[in-house]
Amino acid sequence: ETGVTQTPRHLVMGMTNKKSLKCEQHLGHNAMYWYKQSAKKPLELMFVYSLEERVENNSVPSRFSPECPNSSHLFLHLHTLQPEDSALYLCASSQDAAGEIWTDTQYFGPGTRLTVL
Amino acid sequence: GQNIDQPTEMTATEGAIVQINCTYQTSGFNGLFWYQQHAGEAPTFLSYNVLDGLEEKGRFSSFLSRSKGYSYLLLKELQMKDSASYLCAALDSNYQLIWGAGTKLIIKP
Numbered sequence A: 001e002t003g004v005t006q007t008p009r010h011l012v013m014g015m016t017n018k019k020s021l022k023c024e025q026h027l028g029h030n031a032m033y034w035y036k037q038s039a040k041k042p043l044e045l046m047f048v049y050s051l052e053e054r055v056e057n058n059s060v061p062s063r064f065s066p067e068c069p070n071s072s073h074l075f076l077h078l079h080t081l082q083p084e085d086s087a088l089y090l091c092a093s094s095q096d097a098a099g100e101i102w103t104d105t106q107y108f109g110p111g112t113r114l115t116v117l
Numbered sequence B: 001g002q003n004i005d006q007p008t009e010m011t012a013t014e015g016a017i018v019q020i021n022c023t024y025q026t027s028g029f030n031g032l033f034w035y036q037q038h039a040g041e042a043p044t045f046l047s048y049n050v051l052d053g054l055e056e057k058g059r060f061s062s063f064l065s066r067s068k069g070y071s072y073l074l075l076k077e078l079q080m081k082d083s084a085s086y087l088c089a090a091l092d093s094n095y096q097l098i099w100g101a102g103t104k105l106i107i108k109p
Helices: none
Strands: A004-007 A010-013 A018-025 A031-037 A044-050 A053-057 A064-070 A073-079 A087-094 A112-116 B003-005 B009-013 B018-025 B032-037 B044-049 B053-057 B060-065 B070-075 B084-091 B097-099 B103-108
Touching: A004 A087, A010 A018, A018 A031, A018 A087, A031 A073, A044 A064, A044 A073, A053 A064, B003 B084, B003 B097, B009 B018, B018 B032, B018 B084, B018 B103, B032 B060, B032 B070, B044 B053, B044 B060, B044 B070, B070 B084
Parallel strands: A010 A112, B009 B103
Antiparallel strands: A004 A018, A018 A073, A031 A044, A031 A087, A044 A053, A064 A073, A087 A112, B003 B018, B018 B070, B032 B044, B032 B084, B053 B060, B060 B070, B084 B097, B084 B103
């Protein structure tokens, strides 16, 4: 138990569906991240929020839309996805106590296994 | 381009020692992380090195050579529960975290 929870753990959706992934951290951290993990590939950083402001958006297709309503919650809204978007989506958080979020240890949630049909 | 290289898979015997290597090519360098990820679970932090040398934490040690762009994770007295993927990630000069694809470690009795 790392203090970061994600729901749902598994999701199967069609290409025309709209769904949302939820992440919640109970660690009092100020920074939150979305990653995509595909088999045998490096983790791909998608979005980063620090103090609820987006600080990183790594050329992610617009069919992925993040939302960070407060420092404890992070959402990833999905619409009109493609089969190649099937992957494990990981949420992480870090302290960001000194404004240098990148050197802080990241604590990961268990991930949502997404399958797009 | 920026790149992290680590072996795809390694096999070792319970009770033995294994060294997982990682080489990195990044634009600048601000440290290197090792994470452990069991199948179907979240990655968990193992170590962070920013200075050259060896850092030991129980059965796990991590080594860094900045001049060689090289790190390794050393696991001693291997246990079956050490079967997992080990992810290497380097911070570049822009504090962008560059991840390796991970090394799957298989422990045999």
